[in-house]
Amino acid sequence: MRILLVEDDLPLAEAVCSYLRGRSYTVDHVPTLAAARAHLVGAAYEAVLLDLHLGDGDGLSLLPLLRALPQVPVTLVLTARDQVSDRIRGLDAGADDYLVKPYDPEELLARLRAVNRRRAATHDPLVQVGALEIDLGRELVRLSGRPVLLTPKEWALLRVMAARPEHVHTREALLDALYGFDEEADSNTLEVFVSRLRRKLGRDAIATLRGQGYRLAGGGAA
Template identity: 60%
Template sequence: MRILLVEDDRSLGQAVLSYLKSKQFSVDWAEDLQQARAFVATTHYAAVLLDLNLPDGEGLHLLPFLHAAALAENARPTVIVVTARDQVSDRIRGLDAGADDYLVKPYDPEELLARLRAIERRRGAQNSSVLQCAEVAIDLARESVRKGMSPIILTPKEWALLRVLASRPGQIFTRERLQEALYQWDASSDSNTLEVFISRLRRKLGSALIETVRGTGYRLLAQ
């Protein structure tokens, strides 16, 4: 698995680089946003370890470039924000901006390793799991969606819902189960929040793709 490490602290960056390489990961190291953008422009990464405080701007400014690269590669890397900022508001802002996970410094390298191995397992287990729903193709391994020939970009919250629905096409998922998928991003999520994100998915994927089962929940209709 290829990883992009974005870290401006040279001693920490070198330590993380050496550790991950000793665990057989392929790692590129960028010390600022400019270097990170150059790497993203030429290389596809399965995961990005992203510091927030960089010499030439905030790390979250890299996320639009990652999303643009996902369009070209038909794949989206998993972004783990790695930072000393430990406020809940910082975590929420990072996750809402498109990050997938959050790790607070200082951290145990074994914890980072466990998260990266979890990413590997998910990608490996779902390597061929492309679900065709009418003209929409959902690739769970690459976390990418195409409608016809056009790529569709989903937010992390939209992915959280679609991942559950696409895990068992045709099965009815209760509102409570789907709200659990949103709860990891926003502890205040309720039925109204769920309706909002179901509506967003329908606008992007097609109104007929997700069926409302009155009084119970929702299900994804697939071929």
Template identity: 65%
Template sequence: MHLLLIEDDAPLAHALLDFLAGQGFIGQCAPSLAQARALLPLAHWDAVLLDWQLPDGEGLTLLPLLRRQLPDSPVLMLTARDQITDRIRGLDAGADDYLVKPFDPQELLARLRAVERRISGTHSAVLRMPGLEIDLGRHQVLRDGQPVELTAKEWALLRVLAQRPERIHTRESLQGALYGLDGDASSNTLEVFISNLRRKIGRARIQTLRGLGYRLQLGAAPD
């Protein structure tokens, strides 16, 4: 999942992005409304984490633009404003969720997992196929009942594929999942990670569609 964090508190932003990266999420931070507007068209953002008070205005003023450019991407308000009237105002302005600072990162993680389930159209964070189980919530993969050790990059890649199995994911979208906006589409690094994942979960499970991209096959026979 590719996240846009709009937050001007640098220590908090770095801490959140580091925590979420450890859970397989790829995030990019914009510390102001202006920088957020500049980043919006540069990638597909699966969700937006939006602070209320920013150096150049209120985060709420960005919600109409987010709703136009990212109609299917949830927006979670992250703010110290804890009054009921503030929550109502934020949700009425177009936010999908509201989290009051200070918050437990695990609570944010749980809400993002719920977002993943909505994106994938499932009620469970566990994807099961013959001989393989991918638990997006617990950050765990089991092959034939045995845990599979994945690096952070391998997990970030598998997470994208598993969120929407059977869907073709372009090279560019997967490259973005690995490196955010700094990905080098000319590099063969993506193929290296795909090869590593195939070795760990089964070669036939990730299909290459030449010129189109890759997809995770639910019905692939274990190998």
């Protein structure tokens, strides 16, 4: 999951980024609404963690842009405002959920997972490609009926491909799912993760289209 954190409290932002990255999430941090808008145009995010009180305006002013994106990311409002009216205003403006500061990072992750499950339940979260069964809502993978355990990075890569299983995903798009703007990846990083997925899902699970990218091709023999 690639996450955009919009937070102008730098010590808090560093702590949240460290916690999430330590659990293999990809996180980009920006301190202003202007920077957030630029990032949202330049990259695809699955979640936005949005502080309400920012130096250049009210965080809720970002919500119309989020709702207009082709792939609407989950929006979790992070705020020190604990009045009921502020919570209602945020939810009415389009936020999926909120957390009042100070909050526990484990609760933050739990709420992200819960909102993702609710969002997926309104669509078809189950993707079947050959012998592979991928439940996007519950983050579960089965091969020929048997559960497959994936690391967070492996899941992030598979999730991107499973969301559009017939699509050829470019190297750049897949690396975006694994690393933020301020993280550098080795030249063969993507190939390493693809190889790991093939070992777990079968060597024919992911097809390589030379010069184009990768796409799901169904599970095969390991």
